Amino acid sequence: MELFVERLLAGLTNGSVYALLALALVVVYRATGTLNFAQGELALFTTFVAWWLTTLDAPVWVAIVAALIVGFVLGAAIERLLIRPVQRKNDMAVLIVALGLFTGLNSLAGLLWGSETKIMPSPFPNGLDDYVSVFGARLYGDALGVWAALIVLLGLMTLLFRRTRIGLHMRAVAANPESAALAGVRTGRILMVGWGLSGAIGALAGVLVTPLAPEQLGLTTMFHIFIAASAAALFGGLDSLPGAVVGGLTIGVLEALLSGYVSFIGGELQQTSALLIIVAILFIRPNGLFGSKRTVRV
Amino acid sequence: MTVLAPAARPQAAAPRTKYVIVENSPVHHAIRAACIAVAALGVLWASQLAPFRVGQFTTVFIMAIAIIGLNLVTGYTGLLSIGHSAFFGLGAYTTGVLIVKLEFAPLATIPIAMALTFVLGLLVGLPSLRIHGLYLALVTLAVAVAFPEIVRKLESLTGGAAGMVVRSRYLAPPEWTGLVRAQRGIWMFWLSAFVLVLVMILSRSLIRSRFGLMMRTVRDHEIAAAANGVGIARTKILVFGISGAITGLAGALFTMYIGALSPDGSFTLLKAIELVTGLVLGGVATQLGPLIGALAVVFLPYYTASFTTGPLSGVLFGAVLIALCFLMPEGIAGRLGLLIRRVVTVVPKDHPAPPR
Amino acid sequence: MLDVTDVAIHFGGVRALDGVTFGVEPGQILGLIGPNGAGKTTLFNCITRIYRPTAGTLRFDGEDLLTIAPHRLAKKGITRTFQNLALFSTLSVFENTMAGGVSQKNRGLRSRAWEILERLDLVDVALEPAAGLPFGTLKRVELARALMARPRLLLLDEPAGGLTHSEVDDLGRLLVSLRDDYGFAALLVEHHMGLVLGISDHVVALDFGQKIYEGTPAGVREDDAVVAAYLGRPKTGAREAR
Amino acid sequence: ACGSNSSAGDDPADAASAQKGSIDVENCADPDAATRKITGTLKVGWSAATSGPLADAVGNVIEGMEARFAVENAAGGVGGVKLAVVVKDDAFNPERARTNVGELIEKEKVDVLDTFGSGQLDAMSDAQNDACVPLLFGQASVPAYRDATKFPWTTEYLPSADVEMKAVVEGLKKKYPQGAKVALAANQTESGQGYANGFKNAIEGTNFTIAKEAPLTDPNTAASALKASGAPILVDAGVTTDCLALTQAIGRVGWKPETVIQPSNCADGATLYAPAGAAADGQQIMRWLKDPADAAFADDPAVKDYLQKVAANGADSPTNTYTLNGWAIADLMIDVFKSAAKAKDGLSRLSIMEAARTQDYQPPMFIDGIKFTMTQEKSLGIQAFQPFTWHADQKRFLASGDVLNAA
Amino acid sequence: MSLLEVTGLRAGYGGRDVLHGLDMQVDAGQVVVVLGANGAGKTTTMRALAGLISHRGDVTIDGAPLGRRPDEIVRQGVSLVPQGRGTLDISVLDNLRVGAAVRKDSVDEDIERWITTFPALGRRANQRAGTLSGGEQQMLAVARALMSRPRLLLCDEPSLGLAPIVVQELFATLADINRTDGTALLIVEQNAELAMDIADTVYLLEVGTIAAEGPVERFREDDTVRGAYLGY
């Protein structure tokens, strides 16, 4: 029982990490209709910024807020300066711009702060004694903190898209930027805000995640997380916020339980098996669990 | 009021291009021959370079073959694949295992490597019946992630995480070439160049065939394609198979060239991304794009790394990628094609009234 | 030749088709009219198997259409055009036309494509990519593509959309002469009454997924249900033409 | 690295050539070049990842080496020959390493090669053996290259995982004469698997049994599973990044195994142990290098000398393990070059390789009693270790036993 | 000064001009119809005026130069009903709300108004626009453009795909907003008869140039126009 709960908790914690970044992906997708392949490295870069501020003796919370701001500005600037000029001409090229950003941001972080692993302090209590016992398993403060952040973020984003004018405009731009512009939506501003928002969410994901990540904060930290997060976003349905959360948690728990209980899979096939299960589920729901079906009418 | 000119359809606007060339006319043949001659001279020139350069060009040819495979699926059929590293890897490992474990002659492994990657392609293509777009890309991603993990798991066959070394004496040129073992580099150069030309011709005729037309209709509009008699499922699955086999062929050559395989080295998701990068830089759905793209992915990082050292080279590489996309979002071959088409129109021979 | 029997389909709460029954004879041009959202396009989509009806049967030459894979229909002789254009946008007009023939034997396909393009006056733009041509031209490209498969039943979804009056008249004459030469039957959906009533042999009207009229073109204007739901009462005589 | 079943060897021709005891240059692409006397500058060519996640590590190794060479050059070089380093980035990508080895040999005309990582070594070894350019002290531990008959021109620096694990088990035997159950955490990469297999080989015939093996893909999951096994001993068959992660993970599941063994590549106390606090207390590690950061070595003349010179010659993190390794490798190289220079025909690639094959030397920065040993047939390299234990309260390692020889 | 002044308008695609210097005017509260054959450049004109493609030449709205981006132009009071499907694949109601993007005041009243005008839309209020029938989408496109309460409404074949009864309704509505709200209309329409019924002025476009212009009555009498556009 204890072992099971431990695995479950570990899976849920990893899962919320994926879910956080997946939320950032979904926000970009819902606001702009593109998948941001540089999301992970963007989060990595902002986390380095936060870490760097803590080394200058800034309090963790200040560093995090600063990272969020940098994330927003960076996201918005990338959209305006790098993505938009290319997107107008060719969708495929956007992919490569994102990959260029991927390499560029990663190397830039390496250039500025070195490739050695850093230790990002957690904003939540994470001492060895800061836990509560759940059926004998330990649930630590920082894990709880990530869960809480995830729930709050999900709520906020849902409100944003459902209830606010800017959310409506984001959905309009994602559906068809040209028609949205014809309706008077300031598409440029919306695109920038969308990317900025996802940059900020990514930054939040980064600073909350790295203290928990096995490799701490290193140049490769975000890669696996990004892969899992994109799988989570797709699995949930690329345009569904709750989908991203359910997707992230599912992948986290699947990974933990599969490698724990299915001995053939062991750890060697951990990612493979989790992904294969997701592919199998996509067979049944080709637009993800909660994704809306896009009917092409003819 | 003045009587208006008859409001018929407007005349075909002024001649769209400067020159019109009739397909397969002497002029057309001459231009084509000239292009082939230039290409042949280029290859000859490359073969005379220092051995490590020859090796670099061999990598380019091999990458070009792999990207041609990807181009069929992603470029011409519109199915984004970020899993082609798995085909490349399966081809490479098939050749490696057959040589090391069963003492196959390297060339003899090629058909088997292609057959296996063809089957893997069919399997990967299967989900495309129901799964579309980015969701399908996720399926291919799963394959890319799975491949190194499976190679590691099958340790007794593949050498697991430690990898597998195919010693150069297994990879000596076949006797009939008259080349000796030390000339392995130049042998692989010509072999790869030869295979590349074959694959280019093959891909060109495939695209121009009825099946190629079907591929492109599936890309542009699935519903309309089906309504016109294109079996969507069949087309997609078969394309994945063919594409897999071609990329697998590249993998087989890769083993013969490099002689050292490791699951974490050349067959990860990063390789798949490299292939996609090459394709887009070169020009999606163009015949020359894969070759140009291969040149780019081999030489760009090499020169950015020799330009500066350390992380700065990565920053530079990223910047160059972005800059290229800014300058030529259609890819290099795509842009060239546009420019050429602005000047020249190639008209099929049976065109009833060739536009001037 | 085509027998539509009690066909029904609904999307969630929307009953797009609600027990529709009628038939098409060989060589006949059957006009299918009805208000927006009446289910005309949906019926086309059922016949071409983009949708699967929730009830009812569709038979073509006695064969149950629902058992045939959608992409086999072209070979069976059923092709269509699309209301809002479903062209292969990166392909040239010629290639678009050739694509209509993938279900056919290869021999003579190219010359047939040229013949059709000449007939539809598309030779001038044959080498242009479809994207970027005017709407009306593209409608003709769709027609050319649909003709390539030697259809026995041609489904035309608003072929006259975006054409001027005289162009519509030309289209009407063209359709009739094509029908005479190639001998297909056609199911014609169109809101341009001049065209529908001018060339149809028979007319079916739908409203809210149900058949509200079947009969001669001449009878349409006299039918109260159709007038109320669809035609409306023109205020001046000058609009009679529409 | 066990379980590598590279086809290396089983070539009668290769075997025959090595039987004579010296290295054969007849099969070299250019036999003359291999025996030509090196004058002026001796170039050591590196193909290594100077970009990407390993950039710092690689950079430090090279800085350490350059510093040591600078010291030697200032003292006149090896018999008048100056030492220089040429670096090509391979971004940890075997294809690039393959190109680099060619370029280094053909264009840069290097006399000696070195590299970082087993994938790159695999990609380079054939070309470099065919060209008869020595690749010395490669930063890898692939068993295949221990066999001098198969790869006469290649040697590795890192101790074989087998040997290290043998030493570990020797230590364990002392502590648990009756044997015990062991929990094994294994990284899925080449070096992790090498350790895991090395450990399994080493406990064969002993009373130690593996109660549970868990992959390190996710350290938390691994910690839970291993804790459940109830084993008193935890062996981390991991890479550098796993050490701290595993320590924190077992801390968080509230597990405190009696004995925790960390792999020797987790030598850096400040970054890999101190952050874990109490959870890292008592962890054991095998070392072969003196720790220049530790007070225990403050009076060691070699350490003093090292600290004084390394920074003065441009290395900016003197106490970093990688810098130290680079320095030690340079020490080993210089020793090889010096003996080669004494050979009949003077300093040449061949004499260098022959010297490397018979080296028996203790670099000053190796712990006393630990040597780097080679024989004609076998590259033994580092064969002995000293166990150290981490003391969380003092934030330092203290020796917890004598040098263990695993030979 | 006219509401819309177009002088020497040139625009095209990929470096090739389709419009070769158009001069047009629309006065406040005026209804102008543009006729032209298939491919004459009508859609191109509308797209240029709505800011979807770049143009050269002078275009002013109330004397101020036309904005460059579509949303700026909407803010200047000019809305376009694009040719073909111009709807967004979000719910019908959301489409209408987005249509009011430039407005700050309450929009419920307007939504009510257009849903009553086009009852088909009311029946589908929460359906995704992407699943609507062609005609329903066209109605939605018109309604959405009207949601911004433009001073000048550009309509590119607004009757495309609409049932005759709806077409009559539509033109009655257009006439109505012109009359009651003073909205000026620039309409491209193949259904020339109905359009000319409510129009003041006609432009005839041919291969990218204005071939003729004048008051409606003059055009009704021209034989060529009657043959080509009116069908009697």
Ligand SMILES: Nc1ncnc2c1ncn2[C@@H]1O[C@H](COP(=O)(O)OP(=O)(O)OP(=O)(O)O)[C@@H](O)[C@H]1O
């Ligand atoms: N996206 C485009 N790319 C290239 N050329 C284009 C594009 N759109 C239109 N054209 C060209 O511009 C010319 C005018 O087209 P436009 O769509 O303005 O005509 P139109 O008068 O609206 O015709 P229709 O009645 O068919 O809608 C045509 O020759 C067409 O080929």
Ligand SMILES: Nc1ncnc2c1ncn2[C@@H]1O[C@H](COP(=O)(O)OP(=O)(O)OP(=O)(O)O)[C@@H](O)[C@H]1O
């Ligand atoms: N995939 C779908 N999901 C939901 N509703 C649909 C779907 N397809 C069609 N409908 C609904 O079914 C009804 C019939 O649509 P259909 O396209 O057949 O109309 P139509 O008769 O062709 O109209 P029009 O003349 O406007 O083209 C419409 O109200 C439409 O909203």
Ligand SMILES: [Mg+2]
């Ligand atoms: Mg319809």
Ligand SMILES: [Mg+2]
């Ligand atoms: Mg138009």
